[in-house]
Amino acid sequence: MNILTGNDLKTGAVIWWDGSGWSLHVNDAAAVGDEAAGIIATEQAARRVNGAYLIEAEAAPEGIRPGHIKERIRALGPTVRLDLSLKPADPAAGNWVI
Amino acid sequence: MYVYDHYDQQMVDTRVAEFRDQTRRRIEGTLSEENFRPLRLQNGLYLQLHAYMLRVAVPYGTLSGAQMRMLGDIADKYDRGYGHFTTRQNIQYNWIKLEEAPDILADLATVEMHAIQTSGNCIRNTTSDQFAGATPDEVVDPRPYGELIRQWSTFHPEFLTLPRKFKIAIIASETDRAAMRLHDIGINLVKNEAGELGAAFYVGGGMGRTPMIAPLIRDFVPLDQFITYAEACLRVYNRYGRRDNKYKARIKILVHELGAAEYTRQVEAEFAHLLTLQNTAGNIEPPLAELERIKAYFADPAFESGLSDSLDLANADFAKWVATNTAPHKVPGYAIVSISCKPVGGIPGDATADQIRLMADLGRDLSFDELRVTHTQNIVLPHVKKADLFGLWSKLVAADLATANIDQIGDIIACPGLDYCSLANARSIPVAQKISQAFASNGKGEKLGELKLKISGCIIACGHHHAGHIGILGVDRKGTENYQLSLGGSEGADCSLGTITGPGFDEDGIVGAVEKATDVYLANKQGEERFLDTYRRIGMAPFKDAIYAKEPVNG
Numbered sequence: 197m198n199i200l201t202g203n204d205l206k207t208g209a210v211i212w213w214d215g216s217g218w219s220l221h222v223n224d225a226a227a228v229g230d231e232a233a234g235i236i237a238t239e240q241a242a243r244r245v246n247g248a249y250l251i252e253a254e255a256a257p258e259g260i261r262p263g264h265i266k267e268r269i270r271a272l273g274p275t276v277r278l279d280l281s282l283k284p285a286d287p288a289a290g291n292w293v294i
Numbered sequence: 295m296y297v298y299d300h301y302d303q304q305m306v307d308t309r310v311a312e313f314r315d316q317t318r319r320r321i322e323g324t325l326s327e328e329n330f331r332p333l334r335l336q337n338g339l340y341l342q343l344h345a346y347m348l349r350v351a352v353p354y355g356t357l358s359g360a361q362m363r364m365l366g367d368i369a370d371k372y373d374r375g376y377g378h379f380t381t382r383q384n385i386q387y388n389w390i391k392l393e394e395a396p397d398i399l400a401d402l403a404t405v406e407m408h409a410i411q412t413s414g415n416c417i418r419n420t421t422s423d424q425f426a427g428a429t430p431d432e433v434v435d436p437r438p439y440g441e442l443i444r445q446w447s448t449f450h451p452e453f454l455t456l457p458r459k460f461k462i463a464i465i466a467s468e469t470d471r472a473a474m475r476l477h478d479i480g481i482n483l484v485k486n487e488a489g490e491l492g493a494a495f496y497v498g499g500g501m502g503r504t505p506m507i508a509p510l511i512r513d514f515v516p517l518d519q520f521i522t523y524a525e526a527c528l529r530v531y532n533r534y535g536r537r538d539n540k541y542k543a544r545i546k547i548l549v550h551e552l553g554a555a556e557y558t559r560q561v562e563a564e565f566a567h568l569l570t571l572q573n574t575a576g577n578i579e580p581p582l583a584e585l586e587r588i589k590a591y592f593a594d595p596a597f598e599s600g601l602s603d604s605l606d607l608a609n610a611d612f613a614k615w616v617a618t619n620t621a622p623h624k625v626p627g628y629a630i631v632s633i634s635c636k637p638v639g640g641i642p643g644d645a646t647a648d649q650i651r652l653m654a655d656l657g658r659d660l661s662f663d664e665l666r667v668t669h670t671q672n673i674v675l676p677h678v679k680k681a682d683l684f685g686l687w688s689k690l691v692a693a694d695l696a697t698a699n700i701d702q703i704g705d706i707i708a709c710p711g712l713d714y715c716s717l718a719n720a721r722s723i724p725v726a727q728k729i730s731q732a733f734a735s736n737g738k739g740e741k742l743g744e745l746k747l748k749i750s751g752c753i754i755a756c757g758h759h760h761a762g763h764i765g766i767l768g769v770d771r772k773g774t775e776n777y778q779l780s781l782g783g784s785e786g787a788d789c790s791l792g793t794i795t796g797p798g799f800d801e802d803g804i805v806g807a808v809e810k811a812t813d814v815y816l817a818n819k820q821g822e823e824r825f826l827d828t829y830r831r832i833g834m835a836p837f838k839d840a841i842y843a844k845e846p847v848n849g
Contacts, residue, residue: 208345
């Protein structure tokens with residue numbers, strides 16, 4: 197599947213297109229097809245996202261898994277500071293990115 | 295410490311106001327990202343993996359206690375309670391909000407700081423020797439000359455859009471603590487046979503994908519002409535440096551392609567032309583009175599005389615720290631203290647807001663209100679009375695800042711890598727943490743003595759891996775992190791570039807390979823040889839044999 201990501205313009209936070217808006221959680225990401233370019237144009241023009249782009253991801257049983265390690269680290273947070281990641285209570289969360 | 299005059303402060307304040315307006319227009323939508331991007335980069339604001347990142351300039355690595363305290367306060371107020379000291383003697387914050395960036399710059403301006411020259415294809419913030427003004431082995435304090443370079447290079451209209459970024463380092467001793475020859479321009483202040491001060495120019499060094507050691511192009515430029523000479527070096531580069539290919543745009547490629555002799559000839563011709571303008575409006579050299587004005591700010595603090603050099607070393611941990619983390623000072627009874635930001639298993643160069651503020655207070659109270667950031671991502675208190683060392687150490691111990699490992703294998707340089715950086719191909723920090731832990735738990739770290747290990751998460755080489763006695767480069771191999779090992783690099787006066795051992799390793803494999811390399815050193819070491827010396831004497835082969843030896847098969 198393809199999903200859309202970018203950064204929140206004001207805060208810089210990593211965000212994912214959930215079909216009607218933007219979520220901090222990759223698991224909320226919605227599959228997009230030909231409409232992606234239109235969504236990017238509209239959302240960037242409305243300044244709801246900065247630098248949006250399309251990535252490949254897999255709909256795994258445990259949730260959506262971006263195809264590239266860089267995107268998985270973006271989705272989680274720094275693996276060396278899991279306390280600042282989106283899964284601060286899971287000490288093994290870093291294994292997900294590998 | 296240099297103190298801003300009216301012009302300095304006005305330039306910085308004006309820049310803050312401009313950036314506030316630009317940011318407002320970006321958020322309101324009248325500036326596109328395409329138009330805004332170069333403006334935010336000119337103010338040190340990058341968009342990184344998880345958020346905006348702000349890189350703050352620390353000119354020639356020198357800070358006052360109040361400036362350091364502000365860096366800690368910013369970490370708390372605008373970031374997530376920590377900052378990261380970089381290999382360019384700067385600090386960067388990882389979790390910045392665009393809407394708050396102008397406020398941060400305004401706060402910085404109140405303590406004469408900014409984020410100018412920390413990004414873009416301009417002359418970047420100049421680096422220097424972290425022991426400047428304190429070490430007995432320098433011919434002169436290089437910082438006034440660094441400040442002169444700062445004033446000349448800041449907003450220099452001719453050099454705002456160079457072919458690529460441009461880094462200058464200035465030192466004034468034979469011992470190179472600033473990786474001077476791995477810069478676009480490395481300046482070494484020297485004395486000639488007549489005892490006069492001058493500047494030796496090394497041009498065209500750098501790391502990145504094409505590492506080069508800068509050749510010496512002029513061994514002595516009189517100090518009343520040295521800005522003019524730097525201008526000539528830049529002009530030739532600005533005119534002929536390649537703009538068609540980002541990967542060939544650094545000055546090292548120009549110097550290499552022209553040859554050092556031809557590049558030098560062109561610089562000398564430009565220099566001769568500039569000298570003819572000396573008594574005209576085209577003169578670029580600042581008057582000596584300006585240098586004298588600047589120098590006055592860097593006069594020695596009021597050192598006490600007649601202090602004893604004796605120390606009570608009964609506490610073994612304290613004695614170990616004194617041996618590794620202090621260096622001789624030019625004044626009897628004083629020491630230069632290096633505070634390690636590399637606790638065992640920690641993130642190299644990271645410090646919490648509380649740690650930063652503690653170091654600020656210690657610098658204010660025990661080091662004449664002066665601190666330095668080092669290119670090895672540590673902090674230096676340049677002027678500490680030996681009588682104050684035990685008390686200082688006790689406070690550092692309580693704050694997890696007293697690891698006794700300066701220049702040892704635990705004192706790893708690591709770039710932020712793929713944990714934070716959008717340009718990285720692999721993570722650097724977890725590798726640094728594993729190596730640091732491995733050598734602390736097997737007890738070999740100390741036995742190895744001086745061993746500089748440097749890790750970069752991509753070929754840009756912010757982690758200086760080319761210059762590591764042991765260097766590690768993270769690469770992306772079909773979507774998986776892979777680590778190349780190199781041996782024999784050095785950033786010092788014996789500057790050399792590391793050689794890759796062979797095929798790369800995964801994250802655990804690279805730790806094992808480093809252990810094997812250090813075993814070869816310990817088995818072959820003669821006398822007082824460092825790892826680097828043994829490698830240079832015996833060559834790559836024994837290391838390669840050990841690192842890639844097949845494990846014996848049982849049965």
